[in-house]
Amino acid sequence: MIHNRQETLLERCRSLGVLLETKHTGMHYYTAGKEHTDTFFQFTPGCADADFRRTVAEEQMDEIGRLGLMYEIGVILTPALGGVLLAGTLQHLFWGEKPLLVIAEKVGGVWCIRRGQKLPSNKGILILDDAYNKGTTFHALHALCDQYPEGGPIVAYCTIVDRSPQGFVHPTGAQMFPFISLIRYPAESYPPMLCPYEKQGVPLEKDGTLVDIYGKRIGTEKIDVDNTIL
Numbered sequence: 001m002i003h004n005r006q007e008t009l010l011e012r013c014r015s016l017g018v019l020l021e022t023k024h025t026g027m028h029y030y031t032a033g034k035e036h037t038d039t040f041f042q043f044t045p046g047c048a049d050a051d052f053r054r055t056v057a058e059e060q061m062d063e064i065g066r067l068g069l070m071y072e073i074g075v076i077l078t079p080a081l082g083g084v085l086l087a088g089t090l091q092h093l094f095w096g097e098k099p100l101l102v103i104a105e106k107v108g109g110v111w112c113i114r115r116g117q118k119l120p121s122n123k124g125i126l127i128l129d130d131a132y133n134k135g136t137t138f139h140a141l142h143a144l145c146d147q148y149p150e151g152g153p154i155v156a157y158c159t160i161v162d163r164s165p166q167g168f169v170h171p172t173g174a175q176m177f178p179f180i181s182l183i184r185y186p187a188e189s190y191p192p193m194l195c196p197y198e199k200q201g202v203p204l205e206k207d208g209t210l211v212d213i214y215g216k217r218i219g220t221e222k223i224d225v226d227n228t229i230l
Contacts, residue, residue, distance in 0.1 A: 028197035030206035036195035039187035074123025080105040119151035
């Protein structure tokens with residue numbers, strides 16, 4: 001059943017342009033971690049689709065219920081901007097009192113909670129993001145929670161896709177908690193100078209724009225699958 005769910009979600013991701021793969025697009029991709037990959041999940045077009053958001057939220061809620069966490073979660077902590085629309089959709093599916101949505105954002109390269117928000121006392125925290133790659137954002141949000149000792153415990157980490165080659169890794173010394181992922185789709189990433197697609201001359205894209213090896217914009221031309229500039 002879970003396998004069928006994954007295949008259904010992957011097909012939806014492909015149809016909405018969420019899942020981008022070199023073998024289909026003739027491009028390779030620059031990640032938020034400043035590496036190159038042939039498999040990239042771009043959730044902006046998915047999040048713009050209300051039905052997609054609802055489907056993802058319902059599947060995540062099913063997992064939360066299966067784990068018995070429905071009444072343990074009082075806060076959904078999510079990074080801007082990746083998880084905000086997803087978190088808001090999931091928030092509405094909780095029964096009774098809705099969890100508080102708290103948004104973390106990067107300021108000067110440091111994750112923090114701003115705009116008059118804070119983690120409330122003694123409420124279990126669900127960390128929610130759209131994708132898990134190397135765990136950089138998750139570990140940063142976990143560390144951010146540690147800055148609010150009055151806040152409740154982290155009760156789960158939830159994402160749409162786990163594309164890490166090694167799978168989810170708990171922070172060293174942290175209390176163990178469930179990891180919820182709807183799609184397991186491992187993908188390799190490479191430092192720019194070691195990327196095999198760079199060596200093959202495959203065009204590099206970041207946020208729909210052609211970029212150089214280090215992610216600097218070099219033009220707005222669109223590339224067809226056969227690498228012809230349109």
